[in-house]
Each structure stands twice: as C-alpha cells, then as structure tokens.
Amino acid sequence: MKRNHEDTLRVGGVSSGYGVGGSRNSGGADLKGECSSMSSGKGKMWVEEPEAGGMDELLGALGYKVRSSDMADVAQKLEQLEMVMGTAQEDGISHLACDTVHYDPTDLYGWVQSMLTELNNSPNDPTELLGSNQIDGPLLAPAESSSIPNIDFENQSQIFSDDDLRAIPGMVACPQTDPDSENSQKRLRSSPIGSDSIPALPPSPSASNVSESTRPVVLVDSQEAGVRLVHTLMACAEAVQQNNLKLADTLVKHVGMLASSQAGAMRKVATYFAQALARRIYGIYPQETLDSSFSDMLHMHFYESSPYLKFAHFTANQAILEAFSGVNRVHVIDFGLKQGLQWPALIQALALRPGGPPIFRLTGIGPPQPDNSDALQQVGWKLAQLAETIGVQFEFRGYVCTSLADLDPTHLETRPGEAVAVNSVFELHRMLARPGAIEKVLNTIKVIKPQIVTIVEQEANHNGPVFLDRFTEALHYYSSLFDSLEGSAAGLSSPSQDLIMSELYLGRQICNVVACEERDRVERHEALAQWKTRMCSAGFDPVHLGSNAFKQASMLLALFAGGDGYRVEESNGCLMLGWHTRPLIATSAWKIPATE
C-alpha cells in the first residue's frame, strides 16, 4: 500500500488519499516490506534518514521484522486497523466491531493479567475491568513502542520522531503530564461532541511494572473517535503555531482519516478545518477571489437555509424603522448591499406605517465587479420596481469601492432635513485587517451624522494575537454553526443544495480565519463586548432594540425546522441569536449623542 503524495499535495485533498479499507492488508506479518515502501514514499516531507538497518529487537523477539525507524508508521497502521475493526459493518468481519474487545497488543503483561483474573473470577473483576479508564490502546502503542527504542537505542532517537505523538495533548505516554493536557481538556469542555475526558496517562510501563488499574482497553467507538479528532486538530494547530510543519503535516493527514469515521456536522467541520490547516502548512494561500457572483450565490443560499441573515435583517430593520418614525425623508446607507435582501421588508414596513410612507433613499455600497458589470445598479433597479408597486417613493444610488475605509463622506450626498441610517451586516470586521481602517470608517460615520447605526456581527473572537487561540475559538464557533444547519435539515433525507452551499459559504470563512494572515485575513470576527468598547470609545451611544424586535425575531426562529435549538437573547439592549447555549450573531444599534 503506497500512499499517493500527489493526492495530499493537491489543494483540499487532505482526506482523499486514505481508503480506510486499504489498511486491512497491514494485518499480516510482512510488515517489513510495507514499511519500507511507505518510508520511501514519504520522501517529500521527511528528511531522508539513512537506513539504520537495525531491526527493533523487542519485536524481533516476537517474530516481527520491523525497523526501528518505521515504528511510527507501524503504529499508525495498527491504529488504522483498529479503527476499521471497530467500525466494520460488512458480513464476515462485523463481529470484529461488535463482539470483540480490543486489547493493547504491546502490553502482554497486562493482557495476561486480565485473562488470569477473568479465569479466576475474583470479586474485584468487574470493577477492575469496567472501572478502568477508557484509554486508546492503539495510541498507547506507538508511544510505548517508541519509548522502548529510545531507552535502548539512544543514538537513534533523533531518527525516530517521537515528538509526533508526544504533542498530542492528553494522550501522551511520556511520564510527565504536560500542562497541555490540562488545557486541552478545558478547551473541550464546551465542545459539542461527547466529552469523555481523557485522563493523563500513567507513565509508560516497560514489561515489568504495570499497574493493573489502567488496563484493559475498550472498544473504539465513534464518540471517542470524535474526541480524538478534536484532540488531533488541536495538536495540529499547536504544531503549526510552533512552526513544526513536519509534525503538523502528519497530524493533518491523521485528521483526514479520523474525520471519515465521523458523521454529520462534526465530519464536515473537521474536514474544512483540516483543509484550511493543510493550506496553511503548504503555504497555498487562497486568493481573495473577487468573483462576487459566486459568493453572492452562496450568500443567497445561506440566507434561505438558515435564520441568521434573516434575523440580522429583521432586527436591524426594526431599529431603523423606530428611528425613522415621524420623519418624512429617510436615507439608508448600506455598507454591503449584495442582493439587497434586507430592504424589501423595510420598504414594506415603511409603506404600512401610520402616517404613510416617507421618501426613501438608499445608497448601496459594494465591491467593484471583475467583469465591470454594474451589479449595484441591477439590485437598485429591482428594489425600485418593488417600491413602485407598493407605492413608496424610492431613489437609489450605488457606490463602488474596494474597502469601506476608502469611503468619502462628501460623496454620499447627505441632504438637509433627511434622517440617515447606516447599516452594516457582517462588514465591519473586515476593516480590522488593516491598521487604522476601522477608525477611519467610524469617523466617516460620524461625519455623516446618522440617526442610527445598526451593526450585526459574529459573536466570536477570531482576532486574537495567538493563532492557537483563534483556531480553538473558531473550531467551537463553526461547530455550533454547522450543528445548527444540520439541525434544520434534519427532516430531509438527502442534503439539499441550500445546505451544501451554506456549508461552502461557511467553509470559505473557516479557510480565511485559519489559513490567511495579515491583510488577507479579513474574517476578523470580534465579540459584542469588544465592538461595544470600540463604539463607545469612538463616541457612540447605544440604542436599545425594542421588544418588538425581540418578539419578531423569536417568531421568526420558531418557523425554522429545528427551531427549538435557536435562541434569541437580549443583552443590554442588543439581541443575540444562538444555537442552544452558544450565541452566534449579535445585533446592536448606536447613535451619536445629541450634545455633539
């Protein structure tokens, strides 16, 4: 079984090189031949060490011919085999998954011990066997087998990259419990997947001193695999953080394999994160595509399949409506017009308000189009048609600029006697990529002197200085988000196009958060508290979103299948939409204090 490295170097092809079924062949005794083909195939990422020629003595005593330098690969294959056996469903071998208990193959003493105690039927038996911790045998194996050659062949320890698996927090077989394992367990506390806490392992035993309380090993199940998946992702991110790209590469491939054993949201999240990590490791940074028709389409599907954008639009509209009450000429400046989906509802609400509709002016801001077509004008024309049908006087202006920081307030043509509203849905966080840009934008807003500024942003901190922290936060955030999408599609037999497109839409964000840096990393989400601080220090006062907005939002959420999972929360006048206990997006409204 030779791995195709061409596959893994292909962008996004992290999980493609692994047929889990292929590992079945590795069970035989001919490990030597396979290992050498594997080690030669790994030439690209690993420094080619001269073949030591030394077979592992301990395994040799058992009749296996394995090179010490290949131990990591052996261990990995054993692990794969374990995975397959644990999940095999086909006839003939399904009993491997159901009826067998998997023992750690390197721990003969412990196995014999447990056999003996079973046979003796001592009263301690059940507690000993069942009360033992759920430890991953296969993952013990490589660590242990690696430690053995380390003890005996000290000069070969550098060939063997023991640090591969030592970096996996919580599963280390090294005697010291590293502080990482503590942290990783804390991080995982709020993880959506099952939280079997993996305790720090006892010191790796040599054959002579085994503590009975830690054996034997229990079946691998998918919940546990899910926890391992997260662990491996975190370990990979940590490796990237430490610039240990060799290790990171190994781990990211591991993730691909583990992810294939999962189902549903977790698999998709893991795959997207693995792809993004792979891009970061290989340095294949995605270009910031200006093809906005594609991203608009994804945006559209995301709008339709989940309540997030609708929530954003409806709550912002409610705030704008209330700010505009009693005014006859209104002007809305939309920082990201896209398809203009927010505005029909506002136009209709203005048409039906007591006292009749005002004269409504809309300025839509958008990026330049690669094909020079005027997308903004087309949207404006559609909105004008709608407004005419309903009977609202409407005027539209499109404003093209690459970045909001380039916005010139004098070009916006504010007219006297007009109430202005500034609306930004998921646009402001992009300004944090360039220093000074956000201050410039906020100043521009102040020059415009709006009645109200509505801001909708993701409720997460993906802009911390440390990569690993960002990665962890993003993992939790997008796991919740994908869960919610999965929840609302639960009633359907096959995933709809909307769902797939929405996931792709989110996947691009994930890629940006993880793989890009500096100017390219535009998905710099920050939490509501941070935005509040920023707005307050820029001189804005908060405006409370009323109970109408809350009621409408909660009604909207009740309409979505899976609606029981969505929650609207009110926090000091701001509304947050979340999935179960995790808030995901937040709407807030601001005004300039009157004394200014």
Place this chain on the structure above:
Amino acid sequence: MVQPEEQEKRPKFSINDHLDILIEILKRLDGPSLGVAACVCRLWCALIRNDDSLWEHICFRHVSVPPPTSVRPVVAALGGYKRLYMGCVRPMLSRLGDSERVRKRVWTQHEVVELSLSLFCVDSYERLGGSGRLGGDASASSLKFLCKPVNV
C-alpha cells in the same frame, strides 16, 4: 353550510342566485373549508379563486383591530391575499402551532400576519427577476423554509 331548503310553501331558494349572501357565508369559513367549498361547483370555485376579499378575511380573522386601509393595496400589489395566505400565513400558523416553544408564548394573529407580510414581500422581490443573477438560479425560494417538512 348551504342554507337548507325552505318549505314547499315558498318558491325554491337557491343560494347561487344570491351571490352576496353566499359571499357573506364564505367569508366566515376557514382556509381548509374554503378549499372544500371550492370543489362544490364551478361558480363557487370561480368565486373563491377570484375574490381576494374572502382571503383577506381569513388573514385578519382573529385580529382584533382592523388593519389599516393602506394594507390592502400593498398586498394586492405584491400578489394578493390568497397568495399571502397560502404561501405565508397558513404554513406559519401550522408551523407555529407545532413548535414547542409556542405553547409557552402566544403570538397574536396580528403579529403573525405582520411577519408573514414581510416574508411575502421578500419573496415577491425575489420573483421580480429582471437581473440575471437571481433569476436563473433560485425560483423565489425565500419561502422554501416554510415548506420544508418539519422534524416534529
């Protein structure tokens, strides 16, 4: 719901001769019954299909305060009360009735109609087409989420 035949003393009475009374009666039906009534005969079918005010009554049936007069032209422009009811109000009411959370809080029909108006408006906007972007891909699917099977 047809007025029962009077005794033989009076001349035979047919409801179809008195459309105004018929409409008054039909106005008091609910959605499913209107659908059934539309299957009675061609006249009834035509009436129910074409008379939007019947559907207006259904939409605002339980609303205590009568809607402002400005609503009617807006709804008419967006596609009519029948479309509003069938596309938005009815699925919303059934979805809200199913949802567990609704049992804890009760939304008035008025609020339901308000929200459905907004959604209806977005839907009409999407159907406008005209720009190449939206037209080809989605056939006005903004209300699709209301039609999806609920995982009850």
